[in-house]
Amino acid sequence: xxxxxxxxxxxxxxxxxxxxxxxxxxxxxxxxxxxxxxxxxxxxxxxxxxxxxxxxxxxxxxxxxxxxxxxxxxxxxxxxxxxxxxxxxxxxxxxxxxxxxxxxxxxxxxxxxxxxxxxxxxxxxxxxxxxxxxxxxxxxxxxxxxxxxxxxxxxxxxxxxxxxxxxxxxxxxxxxxxxxxxxxxxxxxxxxxxxxxxxxxxxxxxxxxxxxxxxxxxxxxxxxxxxxxxxxxxxxxxxxxxxxxxxxxxxxxxxxxxxxxxxxxxxxxxxxxxxxxxxxxxxxxxxxxxxxxxxxxxxxxxxxxxxxxxxxxxxxxxxxxxxxxxxxxxxxxxxxxxxxxxxxxxxxxxxxxxxxxxxxxxxxxxxxxxxxxxxxxxxxxxxxxxxxxxxxxxxxxxxxxxxxxxxxxxxxxxxxxxxxxxxxxxxxx
Amino acid sequence: xxxxxxxxxxxxxxxxxxxxxxxxxxxxxxxxxxxxxxxxxxxxxxxxxxxxxxxxxxxxxxxxxxxxxxxxxxxxxxxxxxxxxxxxxxxxxxxxxxxxxxxxxxxxxxxxxxxxxxxxxxxxxxxxxxxxxxxxxxxxxxxxxxxxxxxxxxxxxxxxxxxxxxxxxxxxxxxxxxxxxxxxxxxxxxxxxxxxxxxxxxxxxxxxxxxxxxxxxxxxxxxxxxxxxxxxxxxxxxxxxxxxxxxxxxxxxxxxxxxxxxxxxxxxxxxxxxxxxxxxxxxxxxxxxxxxxxxxxxxxxxxxxxxxxxxxxxxxxxxxxxxxxxxxxxxxxxxxxxxxxxxxxxxxxxxxxxxxxxxxxxxxxxxxxxxxxxxxxxxxxxxxxxxxxxxxxxxxxxxxxxxxxxxxxxxxxxxxxxxxxxxxxxxxx
Numbered sequence: 001x002x003x004x005x006x007x008x009x010x011x012x013x014x015x016x017x018x019x020x021x022x023x024x025x026x027x028x029x030x031x032x033x034x035x036x037x038x039x040x041x042x043x044x045x046x047x048x049x050x051x052x053x054x055x056x057x058x059x060x061x062x063x064x065x066x067x068x069x070x071x072x073x074x075x076x077x078x079x080x081x082x083x084x085x086x087x088x089x090x091x092x093x094x095x096x097x098x099x100x101x102x103x104x105x106x107x108x109x110x111x112x113x114x115x116x117x118x119x120x121x122x123x124x125x126x127x128x129x130x131x132x133x134x135x136x137x138x139x140x141x142x143x144x145x146x147x148x149x150x151x152x153x154x155x156x157x158x159x160x161x162x163x164x165x166x167x168x169x170x171x172x173x174x175x176x177x178x179x180x181x182x183x184x185x186x187x188x189x190x191x192x193x194x195x196x197x198x199x200x201x202x203x204x205x206x207x208x209x210x211x212x213x214x215x216x217x218x219x220x221x222x223x224x225x226x227x228x229x230x231x232x233x234x235x236x237x238x239x240x241x242x243x244x245x246x247x248x249x250x251x252x253x254x255x256x257x258x259x260x261x262x263x264x265x266x267x268x269x270x271x272x273x274x275x276x277x278x279x280x281x282x283x284x285x286x287x288x289x290x291x292x293x294x295x296x297x298x299x300x301x302x303x304x305x306x307x308x309x310x311x312x313x314x315x316x317x318x319x320x321x322x323x324x325x326x327x328x329x330x331x332x333x334x335x336x337x338x339x340x341x342x343x344x345x346x347x348x349x350x351x352x353x354x355x356x357x358x359x360x361x362x363x364x365x366x367x368x369x370x371x372x373x374x375x376x377x378x379x380x381x382x383x384x385x386x387x388x389x390x391x392x393x394x395x396x397x398x399x400x401x402x403x404x405x406x407x408x409x410x411x412x413x414x415x416x417x418x419x420x421x422x423x424x425x426x427x428x429x
Numbered sequence: 430x431x432x433x434x435x436x437x438x439x440x441x442x443x444x445x446x447x448x449x450x451x452x453x454x455x456x457x458x459x460x461x462x463x464x465x466x467x468x469x470x471x472x473x474x475x476x477x478x479x480x481x482x483x484x485x486x487x488x489x490x491x492x493x494x495x496x497x498x499x500x501x502x503x504x505x506x507x508x509x510x511x512x513x514x515x516x517x518x519x520x521x522x523x524x525x526x527x528x529x530x531x532x533x534x535x536x537x538x539x540x541x542x543x544x545x546x547x548x549x550x551x552x553x554x555x556x557x558x559x560x561x562x563x564x565x566x567x568x569x570x571x572x573x574x575x576x577x578x579x580x581x582x583x584x585x586x587x588x589x590x591x592x593x594x595x596x597x598x599x600x601x602x603x604x605x606x607x608x609x610x611x612x613x614x615x616x617x618x619x620x621x622x623x624x625x626x627x628x629x630x631x632x633x634x635x636x637x638x639x640x641x642x643x644x645x646x647x648x649x650x651x652x653x654x655x656x657x658x659x660x661x662x663x664x665x666x667x668x669x670x671x672x673x674x675x676x677x678x679x680x681x682x683x684x685x686x687x688x689x690x691x692x693x694x695x696x697x698x699x700x701x702x703x704x705x706x707x708x709x710x711x712x713x714x715x716x717x718x719x720x721x722x723x724x725x726x727x728x729x730x731x732x733x734x735x736x737x738x739x740x741x742x743x744x745x746x747x748x749x750x751x752x753x754x755x756x757x758x759x760x761x762x763x764x765x766x767x768x769x770x771x772x773x774x775x776x777x778x779x780x781x782x783x784x785x786x787x788x789x790x791x792x793x794x795x796x797x798x799x800x801x802x803x804x805x806x807x808x809x810x811x812x813x814x815x816x817x818x819x820x821x822x823x824x825x826x827x828x829x830x831x832x833x834x835x836x837x838x839x840x841x842x843x844x845x846x847x848x849x850x851x852x853x854x855x856x857x858x
Binding site for chain 1: 543546550602603604605606737738739759760761764767768769771772773774775776777778779781782826827828831833840841842843845847848849850852853855
């Protein structure tokens with residue numbers, strides 16, 4: 001994971017340091033305590049191989065020999081904000097351009113996280129305690145509406161710039177590492193379809209359907225009758241339009257409503273990438289919905305970002321600026337969905353590295369359209385979204401985040417496949 | 430699941446009822462309140478299609494039209510013991526021959542459980558509450574020794590009568606429903622070996638190794654160096670003897686000690702069928718052992734009977750008479766093994782129906798040797814073990830019990846297989 005020797009570590013204002021060198025006298029002296037302070041912070045972070053420069057352009061000692069990135073704090077305010085709330089203000093000041101990074105942004109974040117893990121152990125802090133104290137923005141019916149609007153109604157045109165052609169905004173499934181994004185998103189939808197064993201004519205309900213790609217896929221490729229719920233108006237409008245264009249509108253119904261209002265009876269329940277927005281307080285509600293709507297031999301699949309243990313709120317910058325109300329649960333927290341209703345867990349799969357790969361594709365495409373994003377949304381937005389994508393890659397790479405797919409059935413259902421080979425269609429059983 | 434029409438429902442003393450019929454006057458009158466009481470109990474159980482007769486040989490009304498089995502209580506004491514503690518005394522009085530069953534014992538137990546579920550919901554009672562109040566016989570170092578001795582040191586000759594040739598006393602894995610027991614036990618060992626991705630020369634530690642079949646299999650078929658722990662002296666002696674006979678004693682070391690005393694560093698940790706005896710109080714200890722002994726890229730597998738939710742102690746008759754200290758955990762309880770150490774759950778598989786099938790094979794073989802068991806251990810022992818095997822089949826059939834296999838890795842390990850196809854060697858990826 002070492003930086004390529006050929007990779008330039010140049011800041012935009014790369015000339016400044018030299019000028020600052022000349023005026024070192026008084027300014028350097030004044031900055032000495034702050035330089036010392038940053039040095040101590042880096043030490044507390046486990047001394048990651050990251051070079052830090054203050055606003056005078058001069059480096060904090062000791063300068064690591066082969067830094068993965070060079071970070072410059074552009075004014076004194078940044079430093080004091082970082083000391084107060086590093087996770088929140090790194091994001092905000094990076095987006096505002098008050099923190100500059102030369103080198104690989106993803107690798108910078110991953111490196112700091114690894115160093116912190118080496119020093120403080122995985123996850124850090126006392127697990128569970130902050131998680132219990134913490135309350136994200138409440139995901140009540142109206143709260144969810146507001147939280148989801150914040151993220152998903154940024155405009156379909158924005159997401160179209162860097163998602164795949166089917167607009168799938170969840171972890172893909174790469175049968176091979178080299179599979180392209182379009183292929184991996186289709187493979188994910190097939191993987192999900194196989195896991196819930198859908199057959200022609202099956203009634204399927206989807207909770208949190210995004211732009212409707214999975215619902216359309218299940219109708220088109222498997223002949224299912226799908227009802228798909230989502231509270232994002234922009235996404236629902238897009239989903240309906242595409243279903244109509246594909247002639248699927250007799251088999252797929254898109255409903256702009258909360259998952260708690262799902263009605264009807266279904267052979268399969270699928271929810272891909274919604275649980276992150278449900279909030280642990282409402283996991284039991286979600287279980288109740290599944291319990292209410294699943295047939296005796298029905299299959300339910302939940303696909304969600306998660307964590308190895310409950311370690312409190314996720315990164316506050318992401319929670320406040322990007323994904324209000326989001327929370328990635330540990331398995332112990334997810335059990336609240338199925339244990340009160342005695343659902344039987346048939347299968348859990350962790351696809352962490354598939355999300356790292358998915359995000360790498362997204363960031364690559366995002367970077368390709370960076371100029372367009374800047375022009376339409378402003379530089380601050382563009383920098384914030386790059387940081388969000390890069391930070392997410394880092395989180396899946398370092399194991400701060402997981403991706404779980406769970407399959408549930410009724411407790412008394414004995415119509416189960418004998419092995420899991422059916423999930424792997426290449427299998428010659 | 431209905432009884433075959435041709436299947437005789439005859440009790441040993443099949444003639445008695447007629448004689449009792451003649452003397453119905455006073456005796457029938459005296460029994461009327463007790464007959465009414467049993468009728469009420471059957472109603473409370475959800476009116477399963479089971480015929481019950483009292484000690485006068487006359488049936489309790491209403492007699493079901495097509496009963497799966499006929500149960501006779503042979504004296505008044507049985508009835509009052511059953512009213513006091515049905516789960517415990519059904520087992521004890523069945524073993525003592527004071528309860529007689531004509532028909533399929535497994536189907537009888539399953540039918541009563543299904544009826545109870547229909548009436549009272551799955552699992553019954555308030556989940557969690559009794560589980561928290563309950564303490565099985567303590568699995569301290571000395572307590573475990575005593576509990577394990579009770580079950581596993583009955584004598585290898587007893588288990589040899591009805592286990593497979595490799596003496597595997599855990600759930601098998603049937604690639605096809607028709608696979609025979611020997612083949613399914615080998616398939617299970619290969620399934621486990623694949624899940625923990627062992628390679629030639631890998632150091633493997635096994636916690637709770639039974640008669641050593643898996644340890645020998647990993648050494649023989651995969652070239653691993655295995656250290657296997659078990660506190661049952663009979664099993665360890667047998668395991669060592671077979672390893673020596675097979676010329677594997679340079680690669681497999683059997684250690685008569687508690688899992689908490691495992692030392693060393695290993696590429697793989699496996700524990701198949703031990704967790705049931707660990708006790709939830711000690712799950713963190715088990716996690717600590719794994720954390721202490723696993724390499725950075727090590728894989729751990731835990732295979733255990735479990736449940737869909739914590740519903741308190743298991744059947745008290747099994748806990749007291751057959752498996753002291755045993756407790757099948759829900760996933761929420763199992764998280765205590767891995768979350769405190771931030772292990773990453775890679776995979777969970779539920780093999781419930783494989784255990785039903787395994788137990789059917791065992792019961793068939795047990796029945797084949799019933800006369801021998803009776804002669805050597807007495808009729809009470811033979812009846813108790815038949816009930817235990819039949820009841821276990823029923824528990825896996827009705828979903829009262831599950832079988833979970835979990836695979837864990839270190840949180841920061843990125844040397845992970847890209848998909849799970851490697852678990853299915855027939856896969857043409």
